[in-house]
Amino acid sequence: MITSTQNAQVKQWQKLKRKKERTKTNTFLVEGFHLVEEAITAGWTIEQLILREETELPEWASHLDAETVSEHVFKSITDTETPQGIAAVVQMQDKKLKRHNRILLLDAVQDPGNLGTIIRTADAAGYDAIYVGEGSVDRYNDKVVRATQGSIFHLPVLTADLELLLPELQDNGYTVWAAALEGAVDYRAVTAPEKTALLVGNEGAGIDKRLIAQSDMAVKIPIFGKAESLNVSIATGILLYHTVNK
Structure with missing residues (x-):
């Protein structure tokens, strides 16, 4: 001992x-x-x-x-x-992508609890892979791993330069949806294509404007009460389940 x-x-x-x-x-x-x-x-x-x-x-x-x-x-x-x-x-294990119609992209999500919860929710919603962009908390941070409740072992959680990844995904038939406010449509008014890449951003600043410009569509979740905004993990969960179309 x-x-x-x-x-x-x-x-x-x-x-x-x-x-x-x-x-x-x-x-x-x-x-x-x-x-x-x-x-x-x-x-x-x-x-x-x-x-x-x-x-x-x-x-x-x-x-x-x-x-x-x-x-x-x-x-x-x-x-x-x-x-x-x-x-x-x-x-560490970077799983190879097999079937991947639904991909989640994370831009500068910095809170470990949020990242872990998002990974867990994406797993529950049946997403195929997650790409964690620059400026985000380390995917193997102990608080992130605990918050995933094991989901980090179930689906590929990879790192990537999102500015380079977005055009590559679009060339391969993906439609990129960016969760934003300006110039965005109510998510309930649109149906996600079979191959969708959902992009969500930083807790305070949102998605980098350069990434929004690269996206195919900006979608928003309406606020009916007096809250200024939704927590990023909650907002992501709503959009994840909307896009799976099951």
């Missing part, structure tokens, strides 16, 4: 809280029974399984070798207030 936070392995796990180290090692840390099981079930590569002392190895992880650590060490590598006693170092 590892009992010291000065252990070299423990220090390496702690470093995975930083994006720079995650990028360098192409790995990220997940914690909790549900998320670890989702990663394993979805076929992601588990580089290391970590168990807090007195935590039993679940049946679904019995094929993996686990490193046991003391409670003090486990708390040093996790961020939740009441950790469940299991964590895993998971290898």
Whole structure:
């Protein structure tokens, strides 16, 4: 059992809280029974399984070798207030796109909770892939991963330069819908084509104007009450379900 936070392995796990180290090692840390099981079930590569002392190895992880650590060490590598006693170092995976008629594009979504919720909602709505643009929070940030509730393991969540990606999608038959206010039509008045790329933007500033100019159509969600705007994850959810046409 590892009992010291000065252990070299423990220090390496702690470093995975930083994006720079995650990028360098192409790995990220997940914690909790549900998320670890989702990663394993979805076929992601588990580089290391970590168990807090007195935590039993679940049946679904019995094929993996686990490193046991003391409670003090486990708390040093996790961020939740009441950790469940299991964590895993998971290898990043850029899934290849197969069937992809519905794609979500995210421009500078910076709040981890929002990004994680959006990924989870896109998964629930049956979207095929998500592209996270520049200026957005890291998709493997621990708060993002927790907020996805495992959906990050279910569909491709990729990074891209959206200015370059939009014309490429349009050349391949996609219609790009931008969620905006100026020059936008009520989303309820239009039907999404079979191949739609939905573009949503930053919590405060919205979508970069250059990206709106590149889009085929701007759509908006009407506000009937006195609220100034909708939370980006809520607005995205409304548009996601409108565009799936199921």
